[in-house]
Amino acid sequence: MIHSLFLINHTGDIFLEKHWKSVISRSVCDYFFEAKEKAVDPENVPPVLQTPHHYLITIYRGKLFFLSVIQTEVPPLFVIEFLHRVADTFQDYFGECSEVIIKDNVVTVYELLEEMLDNGFPLATESNVLKEMIRPPTILRSVVNTLTGSSNVGDTLPTGQLSNIPWRRAGVKYTNNEAYFDVIEEIDAILDKSGTTVFAEIQGVIEACVRLTGMPDLTLSFMNPRLLDDVSFHPCVRFKRWESERVLSFIPPDGNFTLMTYHVSSQNLVAIPVYVKQNISFFETGNCGRLDITIGPKQTMGKTVEGLMVTVHMPKAVLSTNLTASQGNYTYDLATKVLVWDVGKLNPQKLPNLRGSLSMQAGAPKPEENPSLNIDLKIQQLAISGLKVSRLDMYGEKYKPFKGVKYVTKAGKFQVRT
C-alpha cells in the first residue's frame, strides 16, 4: 500500500526517507515541489497528486509535509489517516512533531516506522502496543542504558498485539489510581454582519487520562445522553451497550486517549457566548481605512469568558495599522497581513474595544470585501450544550480510584463576517 515516506520541511528539504518496498528515488518528490510552487500557500497543495508512475498522498502538519508514495489503487483516506497517526505517534513520543525533534530522535523514529508498517500495510499503530516495543526516550533511561548496556527495544511481543483488546498493555500498576475525563466542546459558527447566526453547531470531545491498575472495566453514563446526535468512539467502547443503554462501557487504554467525539444535534439552538460590534471601512480616497471592534458577553451562562482573541486576515493592500486597544495587546504582522488582538478575560462592566486607522498602499484599489474576524475564547467549567456526566463505575478491580470530570467550552471555527 504505502511504498515510501518522505518527510519534507516547509522550505522543501527532504530530511528523512523510509522505504517499505524497493527504494524509490527521491526525485519523485519533484512533482510535489512543482505542485507546492503552484499552490503558493502550503495549505493549498492538493493532498492527492498523480505522477507518471506513482501517486503521491501528502499531509501537511506542524510545518512539515509527510509525503507518501503509492503505486496502486488504495483508499486515499486510508493513507491520510495513517500519516496523521504517524504524526500523532511522534507527538506522543517526543512531545512535539517538528523537524528538529525528528532529526534528534532519528533512530527511534526509524524503529517506530519499521514497526508501524510491514510491506506498506499498518502493523502496529496503537500507542500502548508501540510503547511496549519501543520505549519513549527519557533522559533517565538514556543514562541508565549507557551504563548498563540495555536498550530501548523490547524483545517480546507486546501483549496487546495478541489479545482482543490491543489498545491496553498488560501488567499495568499504579500506586495512585486515577481516571480523569475532560469534556471539551467547541462552537463552530458563522455570524453575519448584523450579528445574526448564519450557522452554528457544537462539536464535543471527551479526552480521558486513565491510570488504573490491572484490567478495569469502566462505565460512564450521562444525565442527558439524548443531546448527543452523532458520535464516534475509540475502538475500546462497546457499541452494543451504547445502542441499547446509552452508556459508554469500555476497558480503557493506559494513559491519555480520546474516548469519544460527538456532535450536538443542529436542531438545538446553540448559545453564542459573545457578540461582536464591528465597523471596518476603507475610504475611496486618502489610502486609509477605519477599524472599530467591541466585544461583549451574550449567553455565557453566568461564567467568565477567558482567552479571548481576535484574528483578522487583512486585505493585501493594508500596509500598517494605528490602533488603540482598551484592553490587551494587538500585533499586526506586515508579511502575512494578520492582525491579532489578544484580549484576555472579558469584563462585562468594561467592554474591550479596539479602534483606530488603517493605512493602505498608495494607489491600490479599495478592497471589495471586508475581512472576517476569527474569534477564539474559552469558558471554564461549562459545557455549552448542557451535557453532564452523571457517574463513572468501575468493575473488575477492587481498589477505589480517584475520579474527576472537567468541562470546558472553546470557540472552534468561529467567524464573524463583516
Next chain:
Amino acid sequence: KSAEYVYLSSMSTSALYNDQGGAEAAVEAGQESTPTSSSTGAAFGLFSADFKKNEDLKEMLESNKESLKLEAMKRVVGLIAKGKNASELFPAVVKNVASKNIELKKLVYVYLVRYAEEQQDLALLSISTFQRALKDPNQFIRASALRVLSSIRVPIIVPIMMLAIKEAAADLSPYVRKTSAHAIQKLFSLDPDQKEQLIEVIEKLLKDKSTLVAGSVVMAFEEVCPDRIDLIHKNYRKLCNLLVDVEEWGQVVIISMLTRYARTQFTSPWKENNEKTFYDSDSEEKKGQIEAKPYIMDPDHRLLLRNTKPLLQSRNTAVVMSVAQLYWHLAPKHEVSIVTKSLVRLLRSHREVQYIVLQNIATMSIQRKGMFEPFMKSFYVRSTDATHIKTLKLEILTNLANEANISTILREFQTYVKSQDKAFAAATIQAIGRCATNISEVTDTCLNGLVLLLSNRDETVVAESVVVIKKLLQTQPTQHSEIIKHMAKLFDNITVPMARASILWLMGEYCERVPKIAPDVLRKMAKTFTIEEDIVKLQTVNLAAKLYLTNSKQTKLLTQYILNLGKYDQNYDIRDRTRFIRQLIVPSEKNGALNKYARRILLAPKPAPVLESAFKDRDRYQLGTLSHSLNIKATGYQELSDWPAVAPDQSVRNVEVIEPVRN
C-alpha cells in the same frame, strides 16, 4: 538510478565520491576521526573525509564492544534516513545479524532490508541466521525473522521464502500467521510465478479465525488473486461476523473487498434495476418467473449491511468512508442516508480528510440531493478554508440547490463573490451560472446579478461573469438585447482575452438584435486587431463573417480589411481560419457550392451549452478510491461489477459446522 551506478563504479577512483560528501561531512569527520583510523586513513590520502568517516564506522562495527557497535549502527541508520549511501559498510554490518542485543539486531535488519537488493551475494550470508530464528520459541523473534527474510529482495532465496511462508502460515501464534500474510505479498511482487502456490497459502489463511490475521490475508488476496471470488464464499459469513473486532486498517480492506464480492453475488436491491431486468427479458417464460418473485434481500446481503453499520461510529475516518461507500453501492436506496451524518462528521477532521470526504459527497449529492440537503449549512465556506476545500464546498452547495433553498444559497454566494480569493470568486460566478440554468425561477435574478458584476473592479470577476452570461444568454436567447448592449458598452474596458472573445461571439451570434452596435464593435476591433490575443482574433474574424452575411452594406470593407490582416497573421490557425472564412462568405467563380449555404452554416441555431458538475458520472469509480479522487483509472483498480440479473447459487456460502457468533 544512473547517478547511483556511476557512484558505485567510481568508488575506488573516488572523483565523484568527493562531491557527494561535501563540506558538512568533512567537518563531521574532523570531529569524529579517532587515532586508530589514522593508520588506515593515511593509505587513502586521496579519498574524501566522508570515506574516512565510514572507515571509522566500520571499525566500530567490528569492535568487540556491544555499545560501540550499537552507536555505529545508530549512525548508519541516521545516514540511511537522510538518504545517504552507506552500502559499502555491508560486510561489516552483516556480521552483526546474529547479535544478542535486540536493538542492535533490529537496526541491522533495517540496514539489510535497505541494501540486500544491491549486495545480493553478501546478503546470502545472513540467511542461515534467519532460518534459525524462524524456529525460535519466542513468537516475536519468529515473526521478525520472517518479516526481514521476506523483505530481502534477492531472487535466489525464493524457495526458502516459500517454505518459510508455508510454515509460518501454520504457526500457532496468530501474530506469526499475520506476518506470513504480509510475506505472501512480498514474495508475489518479487516472483509472480509463485502465484499458484501462494494462492494455496491464502486459501488456508482465509479460513483462519483470528481477527489479527483477517485483515492481512484479505490484503494478500486483493494483491495476489482478487479475481478468485470463489475463495471467499465459505469465509463470507465469518468475515462479516469478525468485522467489528478486526483492527481498523483490516476493516477498511475487508469492507472494500466485500463490497466487490456482494456486487457479484446478490441481486440488486434498487427498484429501477429490477424493472430494467424485467423489461429487458424478452422471453415470456422468464418474465413470468420474475414477476412471480418479488425482490427479497438475500440474508447474507443483509448480514453485511447490518454488521458494517456500527463501524460508522469508528474514530478512523477511512473506516467510516469505507462503510459509507459500501452503503452507497450495496444498500437499498432508502437506507443509504444513514451514512450522511457520519460523513458530515468527518468534515471536522484534518484538511486532507475533508478534501477526500467532500469529493465523495460531491459525487453523491448529484444523484441524491436529499441526502445532504438538511446539512447544507455544514458546507458553508469560511474565509480560512484552503482553496481546494472552498471549491468543493461550492460544488456541493450548487448540487444541493433547489427551488426551496435557492434564495438562501444565492445570498450565501453573494458573500463569496466578494471574496479576496479571486479564483474562488470566479468559481462562485460559475456556480451561480449553474444554479441559473438548473432552476428556471431564478435565471433572471442571476442574470441581473451577473450583469452588476460587470462593473466590478477585479478583472477575473468581470471576465468570469462575461463568460457565464454568454452561456446563460445562449440558453435563453430571447429578449436580452439590453444585456448585450450593456456588454458592448463595457467592451473597451475589459482586457481579459477570454471575456473579450466571449463578447465578440455574442455580438456576432445576435448581431441582428443589435444592428447598430455590432458594426461599431467590429470597427474598433479592426483598429486593435494586430495587438489582440489569438482567441480574440479568431472571434473577430467570426464576427466579421457573420456581419458580412447579415449586413454586408455597412461592413463589407471592414470585413475585407480584417480578413487581409488575418491572412498574414503569425499564427497559422488564424491564417487557416481566415482563408476558410473568405472562401465561405465571399462569392467567387470557383466556390459556388458552399457559398449558398454560408448563412446557414455560420448562423445556424446552436445548442446551448450544458453547465454541469465536474463530478457528474464520477461514480463510475467505486467511491472512496484513489481512482475516484483523481478521476482516472489508477493502476490496480478493481471494477465493481453490475448486479447479476439472477443471483448465483446461495448455498456456496453454507459452512458445514455453523458456529455460534461470538461478539
